[in-house]
Amino acid sequence: MALLLAAALLVAQAVNFGLQLRASERQRTQQTTAVAIARLAELVARAEAPRPPGFEPMVVVTARSPILPAMPKRPDVVARAGQTLTELGLGVERMQAAEAMGREYRYIRDPATATLRRVEGPRRNALILSAELAEGRWVTAVSQFPPHDYRVVLWLLFQTILLYGFILLPVLWFVWRLSRPLRDLRIAADSFTSAAPAPPVRERGPADIRQLVHAFNLMRERLAAMLDEKDRMLGAIGHDLRTPLASLRVRTELVDDEAERDRMAATIDEMNRTLDDILSLARLGRPSEPPALVDLPALVDSVVDDFLDLGAPVTAEDSDRLTVPMRPTLIRRAVRNLIENGIKYGGGVRVRVRAESGGAIVEIDDDGPGIPPDDIERMFEPFTRAEGSRSRDTGGAGLGLALARAIATGHGGRLSLANRPEGGLRATLWLPAAG
Amino acid sequence: MDERPHLLLVDDERSIREPLAAYLARNGFRVTQAADAAAARDRLAGYAIDLVILDIMMPGEDGLSLCRHIRETSDLPVVLLTAMAEETDRIVGLEMGADDYVVKPFSPRELVARIKVILRRAARGGVRQQAPETQSYVFAGWVLKAGERALVDRDGVTVPLSTGEFNLMLAFATHPRQVLSRDQLLDLAQGREANAFDRAIDNHISRLRRKIEEDPKAPALIKTVWGGGYTLAADVTRL
Numbered sequence: 001m002a003l004l005l006a007a008a009l010l011v012a013q014a015v016n017f018g019l020q021l022r023a024s025e026r027q028r029t030q031q032t033t034a035v036a037i038a039r040l041a042e043l044v045a046r047a048e049a050p051r052p053p054g055f056e057p058m059v060v061v062t063a064r065s066p067i068l069p070a071m072p073k074r075p076d077v078v079a080r081a082g083q084t085l086t087e088l089g090l091g092v093e094r095m096q097a098a099e100a101m102g103r104e105y106r107y108i109r110d111p112a113t114a115t116l117r118r119v120e121g122p123r124r125n126a127l128i129l130s131a132e133l134a135e136g137r138w139v140t141a142v143s144q145f146p147p148h149d150y151r152v153v154l155w156l157l158f159q160t161i162l163l164y165g166f167i168l169l170p171v172l173w174f175v176w177r178l179s180r181p182l183r184d185l186r187i188a189a190d191s192f193t194s195a196a197p198a199p200p201v202r203e204r205g206p207a208d209i210r211q212l213v214h215a216f217n218l219m220r221e222r223l224a225a226m227l228d229e230k231d232r233m234l235g236a237i238g239h240d241l242r243t244p245l246a247s248l249r250v251r252t253e254l255v256d257d258e259a260e261r262d263r264m265a266a267t268i269d270e271m272n273r274t275l276d277d278i279l280s281l282a283r284l285g286r287p288s289e290p291p292a293l294v295d296l297p298a299l300v301d302s303v304v305d306d307f308l309d310l311g312a313p314v315t316a317e318d319s320d321r322l323t324v325p326m327r328p329t330l331i332r333r334a335v336r337n338l339i340e341n342g343i344k345y346g347g348g349v350r351v352r353v354r355a356e357s358g359g360a361i362v363e364i365d366d367d368g369p370g371i372p373p374d375d376i377e378r379m380f381e382p383f384t385r386a387e388g389s390r391s392r393d394t395g396g397a398g399l400g401l402a403l404a405r406a407i408a409t410g411h412g413g414r415l416s417l418a419n420r421p422e423g424g425l426r427a428t429l430w431l432p433a434a435g
Numbered sequence: 436m437d438e439r440p441h442l443l444l445v446d447d448e449r450s451i452r453e454p455l456a457a458y459l460a461r462n463g464f465r466v467t468q469a470a471d472a473a474a475a476r477d478r479l480a481g482y483a484i485d486l487v488i489l490d491i492m493m494p495g496e497d498g499l500s501l502c503r504h505i506r507e508t509s510d511l512p513v514v515l516l517t518a519m520a521e522e523t524d525r526i527v528g529l530e531m532g533a534d535d536y537v538v539k540p541f542s543p544r545e546l547v548a549r550i551k552v553i554l555r556r557a558a559r560g561g562v563r564q565q566a567p568e569t570q571s572y573v574f575a576g577w578v579l580k581a582g583e584r585a586l587v588d589r590d591g592v593t594v595p596l597s598t599g600e601f602n603l604m605l606a607f608a609t610h611p612r613q614v615l616s617r618d619q620l621l622d623l624a625q626g627r628e629a630n631a632f633d634r635a636i637d638n639h640i641s642r643l644r645r646k647i648e649e650d651p652k653a654p655a656l657i658k659t660v661w662g663g664g665y666t667l668a669a670d671v672t673r674l
Contacts, residue, residue, distance in 0.1 A: 239492055242518040246539035247450035253458050253543045265542065272540055294585075294593040298646055305597030305642060323592050328585065332595065 005171050006164070013160045017153075024152055032145045036097075036129040037081045039141035044090045044131055047139050062138045065130040071098035074127065081129060093132040100128055181205035181213055192220065193285065231286065238279050245272055277399040280333065281382070284406050289327045296324045296331075296360050296431070297353040303335045304351055313348040314339055322353060324360050324431050326411055331431070334407040334415070335362060337400035338427045342366035346424055359413070362429040370419035379417060380405050404429070439465040440554055441483060445475040445501070446490035446516065451539075455488075458543045464550070472496035479505070485557075486550060489533075490516045499531050506532030512553045516541070571674035572608035574667070575656055577647060578674075579608050586647060594646055599624070599639045607657065607667035616664035640665060 047059040067073075077097035085092060101124070110117045124147065130140040181204050188201045200217045203210045245268055252264040297319045304316040335351075342349035346368025353362050371379060382402040401417075404427075408415040413431040420426050442464045446452040449470070456466045467482055469475040471493055478484070487505060491498035502513050515536040535549050572579040578587040584601045586594045596604060602624035606615065615623070617636045624636075644651040658668045 239518045242539045243448050243451065246516075246518070246541065247448065247454065249540035250451055250454040250458060250543050254454060268540055292593045293591060294595065299595040301642070301646075302595045302597035302600065305599060305639075309597070309599055321592075328583070328593055328595055 006168055009160075009163060009167065013156070013163065016159075017156050020152060020156060028146055032127050032143050033077050033080060036077070036127045036141050036143035037084050039143060040081060040095075040129045040131055040139065041085060041088055041090060043139040043141055044085065044092060044133065045088070047133055047137075048090070059139055061133070062140065063136045065096050065132070065138050066140055067096045067098045067100075067128055067130055071100045071128070073098050077127065077129060081131075085131075093134060095129070095131045097127065097129045099125055101125060177205055178209060181209050185213055185216055188216070188220070192223070227286065231283070234279055234282050238275065241275055242272070245275075274399065277337075277403050280330075281399060281403050281406060284330075284403075284410055287327050287330065287410075289329050291325055291327050293323050294326050294328045294331070296322045296326075296362070299328060299332060300335055300351055300353050300362055303332055303339060306336075307339060307343070312339075312343050314343065315348075315350050317350070317352045319353045322355055322360050324433060326431065330407045331411070334404040334429065335364075337404045338362075338364045338415075338429065341400055342368070342425070342427070345369075356430065358434075359430050359432045362431075364427040364429070365420060365424055367424045370423065370425045371417065373419065376417050376419075380415075437465055439463055440485040440550075441465045441467065442550070443467050443469060443475060443478055443482070443484045443487045445469045445472070445487065445493075445498070447471055447493045448490065451490075451516075455543065455546075459547070462547050472498075472501045475501060476504070479511075484511060486512045486514065486554060488514050488516060488546075488550075492518055499527070502531045502533055510557075512557055514546070514549060514553065572605075573672040573674060574608065574611065575669040579604055581605060596646070597642075600643050600646070603636070603639050603643055607665075608671050611667045611669060611671040614660045614663045614666045620664065 043059050047061060074097040078095045081095055081097065108117055109115070124144050126142050126144040128140060128142050130138055132138050181201070184201045188198045191198045198220070200220060201213050203213045203217070205213070249265065249268045252261050252268065255261045255264065298321075301316055304314050307314045339349055339351065342364055343366075346366025348367045350365045351362065352365075353360060355361075380401050383398045401415075405415040408429055408431070411431055413429065415427065415429050418426050418428070440463075442459060444452055444456050444459070444466055445468075446455075447470055452468055452470070456468050459466045467478050467484070469478050472495060475487070475489075479487075489498045489502055498515060502515065505511050505513055513533045515533045516539060517536055518539045534553050537546050537549065570581050572581070576589045580587060581601075583593070584596055584598070586596060586604070588594060603620060606620055606623035610623070620636050640657060641651070644654050644657055647656055648654045656667060656669055658666050660666055
């Protein structure tokens with residue numbers, strides 16, 4: 001905004017400058033031309049004046065014009081000179097005019113010898129005006145252009161600075177006043193997350209900006225209220241679904257058939273896990289757990305150990321301590337989901353943690369059939385499960401990967417799946433070393 | 436005289452309360468039911484109750500408030516039923532003075548196992564303590580944060596523990612400088628998670644050593660006692 005204005009001012013000043021320069025140039029030419037014509041008129045008059053015999057004319061008459069063909073001609077000067085001479089009643093055969101570099105001489109008194117000395121002045125453009133009085137009799141007048149007047153440039157410069165001072169400074173101040181609340185607004189909008197709604201923006205600046213900020217603050221409040229409402233609703237849903245599940249779970253113990261009872265309990269556990277996943281996914285933006293520095297290999301190890309206790313075929317490679325900032329409950333959940341998927345679809349699972357530039361990587365390999373490459377990205381969508389034999393009996397609502405990726409992203413990390421060349425699937429969870 | 440332990444089951448949800456009462460009755464308990472906090476106060480005044488099973492979310496006065504009331508007036512053990520899985524919510528319940536909690540939907544068998552542990556502890560005449568899970572234990576530069584199931588080292592780095600490791604560590608932290616046999620450890624650790632502790636104690640000990648010992652091959656904290664078992668060779672301070 002201020003830049004645009006400065007540029008516009010600059011253009012206007014440049015145009016102004018050009019016009020001024022042209023005007024002063026024309027004035028210069030006109031003056032020089034007038035002098036040259038006057039001198040020529042005088043020369044012509046003196047050359048043709050009747051004189052007593054024996055007196056040579058006091059005028060230098062040459063046989064040829066000093067104007068060379070290479071010199072730039074000035075027919076406009078010839079026309080004006082012709083007009084002037086006619087008015088004065090002086091007649092000439094023809095005239096020539098041209099510009100050439102002329103030399104100026106000055107005389108100075110030499111203090112040592114007390115004599116005059118001719119000193120060559122600066123070479124400057126001069127106007128040469130030549131008239132042929134009769135065949136082979138030329139008279140010539142020379143008039144030097146005055147030196148360029150650089151004060152004009154200085155004056156213009158001064159003018160420009162003045163203009164900038166008077167116009168640009170108030171504009172800058174105005175723009176700054178305008179942009180400050182807008183910047184606050186941008187920062188507030190940027191930093192608005194569901195976890196911590198930013199504080200209200202201060203209402204300041206011009207009236208319409210103040211109204212905009214006010215409207216934004218109202219929207220912020222409504223959003224925060226909606227997020228609170230969402231949390232309350234999720235809590236209610238969780239409670240209202242867990243209660244009947246709990247009721248079912250208690251009743252299963254009243255069933256006498258032990259195999260049937262275990263199957264019922266497993267189904268209820270599965271439903272509960274899905275419910276947990278849904279609630280976690282919905283609540284991810286507003287974690288209640290504070291972040292902490294956690295030894296990632298120990299965390300992975302503890303998850304693997306829990307699987308081992310259940311008799312699952314999981315192995316973890318030993319690795320050195322590797323500290324990563326995270327919310328441990330969430331990362332634990334992500335790792336658990338990934339291992340669970342590996343067990344469900346791929347049989348044996350191997351887990352490895354290693355440091356990588358700027359972060360840490362958890363690799364989870366399984367021995368399953370892998371996933372067609374085209375389907376890999378689709379696996380991260382909620383409620384998607386691998387094709388083929390994957391029916392409900394493998395369990396899960398297809399939320400595990402979606403939740404794991406959302407958790408990784410929430411930590412500034414990444415989660416990707418890839419088929420290993422030697423067969424099986426590899427899930428790679430990358431977490432940044434600095435939160 | 437009825438020798439069975441007398442439980443008071445407080446839950447507004449009939450669909451849970453009645454089958455649970457039936458299950459508990461089948462497992463050797465005498466059960467009295469209450470549908471809300473007011474009824475529960477009434478029953479508490481009228482019967483010699485041994486343990487209260489309390490739902491947190493109830494209309495009217497909620498379970499936490501009733502739990503606080505029970506804690507202020509008696510040493511009666513309390514087990515909370517909660518529908519909230521969030522870690523922080525559970526800890527709040529325990530800080531209210533509950534002895535234990537189960538998250539809905541819970542396994543009734545696990546509930547029975549926990550009730551038995553608590554009653555056994557009460558029967559031993561042990562001084563009623565705050566539930567071990569709400570506390571932190573400081574030893575040899577480590578802090579065992581029971582609520583988070585994790586150890587925190589001197590630099591503030593959290594070292595997560597598996598369920599098995601945590602149960603063992605908690606057993607050691609609550610019995611420092613005592614020689615604990617494998618059977619004792621199994622008993623102490625199993626009280627909490629009955630089904631998640633099938634593997635050999637030795638296996639968990641070695642995993643735990645890898646996490647907390649400077650040199651796992653020459654353990655300085657969890658020492659093996661020849662012919663006796665293991666001992667935590669450090670003083671423990673409770674926070």
